[in-house]
Amino acid sequence: MTTTENNNNNPSNTTATTATDNNNDDNEAFMIQVTENLPSLEDCYNFVVTGTSGAVSTFVGITRDNYQGKQVAKLSYEGYVPMAVKELRKLCRDARTKYSSIDKIAAVHILGDCPVGQASVILAASSPHRRDAMHCTEYLIDELKRRIPIWKREVYEGDLGSVWKENAETRQMERFDV
Amino acid sequence: MPTIRVLLFAAAREAAGNVPSVDVDLQEGSADTAVLSRSSLAEKYPKLAPLVSNEEYITLALNEEYVPKGSVLPLKAGDVVALIPPISGG
Numbered sequence: 001m002t003t004t005e006n007n008n009n010n011p012s013n014t015t016a017t018t019a020t021d022n023n024n025d026d027n028e029a030f031m032i033q034v035t036e037n038l039p040s041l042e043d044c045y046n047f048v049v050t051g052t053s054g055a056v057s058t059f060v061g062i063t064r065d066n067y068q069g070k071q072v073a074k075l076s077y078e079g080y081v082p083m084a085v086k087e088l089r090k091l092c093r094d095a096r097t098k099y100s101s102i103d104k105i106a107a108v109h110i111l112g113d114c115p116v117g118q119a120s121v122i123l124a125a126s127s128p129h130r131r132d133a134m135h136c137t138e139y140l141i142d143e144l145k146r147r148i149p150i151w152k153r154e155v156y157e158g159d160l161g162s163v164w165k166e167n168a169e170t171r172q173m174e175r176f177d178v
Numbered sequence: 179m180p181t182i183r184v185l186l187f188a189a190a191r192e193a194a195g196n197v198p199s200v201d202v203d204l205q206e207g208s209a210d211t212a213v214l215s216r217s218s219l220a221e222k223y224p225k226l227a228p229l230v231s232n233e234e235y236i237t238l239a240l241n242e243e244y245v246p247k248g249s250v251l252p253l254k255a256g257d258v259v260a261l262i263p264p265i266s267g268g
Contacts, residue, residue: 061268077267078188080260083242084267109267121268141268149239149260150267151188164189166264 019081030092031106034084034150044106044124053103053126057133059141061121063114071157075114075165080149084109087148095125095139099132107140109150120152145169180204180255182214186226190236190261194225204253214251214259230261237262 019034026032031047033039041060049056063075092105106124114120121144125136146169155162184200191198202222204214216238220227229236238245239260245251251259 079267080185080187080239080242080262083239083260086242145265145268147244147265148267149187149262149265151263152266153188164263165266167266167268170265 019085026089026092029096029104030089031104031108032085032088032092033108034079034081034088034111035108036110036112038110038119038122039106039108041119041122041124044108044122047106048104048124048126050103050126052128054128055130055133056124056126057130057137058122058124059137060119061141062119063116065116067154067156070160072116073155073157074116075120076153076155076162077109077111077114077120078151078153079109079111081111083149088144091140091143091148094143095136098139099125099127099136101127101129101132102136103127105136105140107144109144109148111150114152142169180253182253182255182257182259184219184223185258185260187261187263188266189263190226190229193229194223214253219259226261229263235263 020032031039031044041058045056045058063072065072088107092107095105096102103126106122108122110120121141123137123140123144125133125140127133127136145167152165153162154165181201181203184202186194186198186200194200200223202214202219216230216233220230223230233247238251239262240251240253241258
């Protein structure tokens with residue numbers, strides 16, 4: 001019985017590459033990326049808007065400058081990239097099942113450092129009428145925080161160090177219970 | 179002996195001494211299957227024992243799919259297991 005430590009960076013484990021969804025069936029409906037170069041809000045909007053869209057709803061998560069009185073310098077993100085992309089694709093499919101009028105969805109998440117004031121996650125959904133698009137973006141961010149394997153370290157100003165954060169939603173993984 | 183790879187992320191990676199992955203040789207449970215439980219992983223990799231034994235803290239994934247809590251993983255050579263600490267994306 002032996003164990004071997006792999007100190008080299010494992011490609012499946014890397015935070016250094018852009019991972020894009022390559023499932024052909026979903027390519028037209030979903031824009032999914034886990035990447036160091038986050039697409040802009042305009043890129044996401046342009047992807048989801050279609051001729052039948054009467055509404056586009058968007059959510060942008062941004063690095064806040066403080067946490068419980070401490071000044072935050074940046075957030076640093078790490079992901080299990082291939083699984084995060086697969087789970088995002090499942091999440092987009094679940095969202096279209098739940099909100100059946102949704103036309104298209106963009107779901108993009110940053111990797112690496114995200115300074116204060118910059119976007120870490122953008123979610124956008126289009127639909128003929130407003131309600132599905134609005135409910136869909138709320139569902140997407142709530143579920144993303146619960147089940148997409150991405151982690152952030154919050155780095156504070158000065159010598160206050162840093163901590164791995166834990167989403168409250170991650171404790172509610174009831175679908176993984178037997 | 180079948181070998182699998184165990185990926186470590188975030189707090190789990192750091193707890194192991196900043197090691198991103200570990201290759202584990204499994205003892206054969208039968209002719210073509212082996213089994214990896216949390217306790218066997220903890221035994222094989224003592225630095226991870228406090229983390230991996232805690233089902234509330236570490237969720238497991240097998241080949242990029244979440245594993246239901248409490249289940250034992252039947253494995254084959256080349257499988258990839260991941261230790262998933264509490265998620266903090268967003």
